[in-house]
Amino acid sequence: MSLTAAMAELGLTQAELAEKVNGLLRSRGCDGTVSDRTVRNWVTGKTKWPHLRQREALEAVFGCTAEELGLRAPSASSTTTTEPEPPVERRGFLSTATGTAATIAVPVDLRPTVGTSDVIRLRSGLDALMALDASRGGHEALERSALAGADETLDKVRQAASQRIRQRLYSVAANYTATAAWAAIDGRQLDRARARLNRALYLAGMAKDPIAELRVWNSYAMLAHQREDFTDAVDAGYAAQATGIARRDPFYGSLAHARTAVGQATIGDRQAAIRSLGYAEEALSKARKDETRPSWISFYGEAELMAMTAIARDRIGDFAEAEAASHQALGSIPEQFQRNRALATARLALCQVHQRDAELATTTASEVFELMSGHQIPGRMRSLLGDFYRDLISLAPDASVAQEWGDRHRSEWSRP
Secondary structure, eight states: OOHHHHHHHHTOOHHHHHHHHHHHHHHTTOOOOOOHHHHHHHHHTSSSSOOHHHHHHHHHHHTSOTGGGTOOOOOTTOOOOOOOOOOOOHHHHHHHHHTOOTTSOOOGGGSOOBOHHHHHHHHHHHHHHHHHHHHHOOOHHHHHHHHHHHHHHHHTGGGBSSHHHHHHHHHHHHHHHHHHHHHHHHTTOHHHHHHHHHHHHHHHHHHTOHHHHHHHHHHHHHHHHHTTOHHHHHHHHHHHHHSHHHHHOHHHHHHHHHHHHHHHHHTTOHHHHHHHHHHHHHHHHHSOTTOOOOGGGTTOSHHHHHHHHHHHHHHTTOHHHHHHHHHHHHTTSOTTOHHHHHHHHHHHHHHHHHTTOHHHHHHHHHHHHHHTTTSOOOHHHHHHHHHHHHHHHHHOTTOHHHHHHHHHHHHHHHOO
């Protein structure tokens, strides 16, 4: 390992390392005179062997020996001299740095530092949770796991090696909290969801992370719809459009426009909804397909845009167009998004019943139960199936298929 590699691992700049070393020196009553130029000399090899107290501080920061950082003591034959340094008792310094002295409190600066590798490890937990959500939907166990991930991440903030690492930790915590909020939304736990989103938005602001901010506003729009605050749903869509990432990256902009379209359709603003869908399609066509993006947004693409188009078209009374969009969505939803496929199927059934094709609609709706076999049906999907059943008995109250599906619906509703 080199000093440069160790700094990169912790996300430290030369100035930040100098500040950390000086803090350690001052904790032992020594002068903190290390500058970013001093660090640059270490990195370039101009200074191959720092003073003893500086070496010990570096060892405390990185948790390894000076030699392991690529620093080399001058050979016996070398004529190189070093500046005299004040005497310092090595054992006492390292006792403070490692916390082995029972009578000395460990300063904050001497706790194990958190760097890039820790951020990567914590972020990998998000990917596992999102894969679970894609398969079976939001549920309380997922929500609890996400909150635990957020707590663990925030516990690391004070140990972060740099401001940049702190911001990255806040970003990870914001996404864990947003994941917990999403699990509550999918389970229709509305008050819990709102509290989680408020917290996630705060953390995203601390992280200065526009992607996390867009994620939260997207979820706010969905929550507002569940709470029947339909104007708020539209405004949340506009807030998502206003984030820096939506303005810079057409992929995120497309999601924001599509979410706005659903809200506009719900309040009956037909022309605005159609216009927003057009913006969403245009933006998605411009988005780079090879871009690496967070796992939470992997659900979005042409299939999801068609699924959202189906919702908007259905709500403004374009039932045939909504059915066509649902078929397009189901033809391209990735296999791992089982919950999304079940939702799109339920939406298709709703479009069909709105066209008064009760027999076809009930057959389609029954597929939802097969798709979610083995998993609890999330609250949001239960609500959608309830909407389907309500419209079914309203439009075809005497149809035998409606009564048969009602029996199936009650049976499935009661299963855990």
